[in-house]
Amino acid sequence: MLRAIIVDDEPLSVKRLNRILTESGAVDVCRTFLSPLEAYDFAKENPLDIVFLDISMPEIDGMSLSARLRTHDQDIQIVFVTGYDEYAVQAFDLNALDYLMKPVTAERIARTLDRVRSRPSVPGVMISDPLFAVRLFDGMRLFRQDEERILLKLRSPKTEELLAFLIYKGKVSREEIIDTLWSGLEPEKAHKNLNSTLYYIRKAISEARLENPIKTYRKEIWVEEKHMVCDLYRFKRLVKQVRQDQGGAKELEWIKQAEELYAGPLLSGKGYEWADAYGRQLEREFIHLLELAGRIHLESGERSSALHYFEAILKLDPLREDISLEAVRLYIAIGRMNEAIRYYYDLERLLQRELGTQPDPRIAETIRIAIR
Template sequence: MLRAIIVDDEELSMKRLKRILSESGEFGVCHTFLNPLEAYEFMKTNQVDVAFLDISMPDINGMKLSNCLLELDSSIQVVFVTGYDEYAVQAFEMNALDYLLKPVTVERVNKTLGKINKKQRAAAVAPILTVLFFNGLKIYQGDQNEAPVKLRSPKTEELLAFLVYKGAVSREEIIDTLWNGLEPEKAGKNLNSTLYYIRKAISASKTEECILAGRSEIRIDESGIHCDLYEFERLLKAIRLAPACRAELAELFKQAEALYAGPMLKGKSYDWASEKRRRIEQDYIELLELAARFYLEGQEAHISLHYYSEILKLDGLREDISYKLIRLYVELERTHEAIREYRKLEELLQQELGMKPGLPMTELFMKLKQ
């Protein structure tokens, strides 16, 4: 069942659309909002498949709101609702799935539902392109069982990575990021020729389906692309929503750990990716800590050991994590491993910071030696 939100400052119109959607049998949840800001806050902590947005709203119109919602979750499908047919062209320029004219009818909504279902089915089949960001950059036509795509130059590779990373980006921002300093006309030609080489490498007919190039913006259609970064961020969001089912949360931890094969775009000196790389690594470390606490609460200390150890592989100077790891080894009567872990921390702190472990850690170690 699909999850939807309706945002419209006209209450009667909103109620009519909700009734039609509810009676369609396609939607399990359909939340309504008169205030766009409330819808935006709701999206921060809830998963939504489709957003029906009124275009003409005061303060924040539907077009602006759609951009804000897509920044929170780029996989959401947007359907604009309007009383003016003149907005239709604008809606499709923004790559909306569809638009509905007021007053909405059952027949017209059914056509929209057909498009939604088609897109859902397309997302379930093999992707046109697979782009893997973790532990380097790997690109495949189709899935990972296919041969890697060979791109013409490092700049061609960087442009494709940047497009997938951004999801939707203006041509102006692409030029400022990848061809900064060049004359505008020359930079524009470089962008067009580099985009041509991407199409040629992947096969133009298929690329048209997932890389949508307009006059002012280039957008990635995520239904045609599998990207480990997209999936990792979706898993993070699902974990932060704290599923009630313990088994479900354990499976999400497992999937997220499997995806994070190494630092994002490892070995690539892309300035535009550096801040995101640091944030994703920090998000991953926080996820590992959450998983360790989760298994401790479930009396599964041996699994907690694994997650604490993984944190130290990424940040060996985390004395607080070393302390928790050593305490667990002690509780499990694995004294030799506890001492070894202390020695490793002691040596690393001395080499990197010229410091010794803190008092709590030293006292714990002295007890181990007794």
């Protein structure tokens, strides 16, 4: 049986909802409250599965109380009870399980309880452990991380862009989102577009039976990483680990993991202007990791492994002549002279076409000495 409380400053509404929930046989109404602050104090000391909140109350409103409850216990399910339909989108925007229009009915409560039972966070429901998985390198792909790996489809390109922007920012104000994604619209229309677009993202994630990682409170929106798997977040953590433990035992292992994650430029093909500079920064960080791994292998005498990383750098930045010199030296050292010569001529044509210059003379000299 679900443990619940009801919070509403209207005694008749409390009485009606309490009766319907009790008669359902599925809910144990532990207490009812006319004061939201008293309800919050009770919730801090007593485990609850679900809270039925009126939106418009004195002291603090239902939306503010829901945020406090979630801070205390992120698994508490919130159902808003309201006489105002205008709050419907806002309820979902705050990641509520459902909203009920007053006067509530037994039939409508039954549908709400069905939704509660289907949520993985409710005790007694088996968790299959799927997570919302997002891939942002080399495009954008969304899917459930489980055996089926079901792809998620969003409603429109704008819903994709908003989701990508939220993941990129981590935490961001509504005003910054509007300035970036809806700068040409009137403020009122822009806010409506943001709310509706956010709703469709939540809806797609909910329909896939996944925990929603997008949270909102007042003027801010943020992404909780614990509810999702994202290649960008994992890549950033690996970069940080390498920086903090350079020279450590796991350095090469972390770089290898980062290499597996970096499948291509961030959000490749999407054309998001706000992502361009950040994408270039990530590419520079990736190249730094590749060079670090290459030089570690070179110092250890592992020439083939070092060459692998230097070749990877040149695919991203073919004008790096210092890396070109290292690659040519390694081609020669492991007996691949023809590849060294062919690479030199390719580099010569590239530099002439792009910069009107010739390769570093040391590269040609290295080849001449080897041929002798």
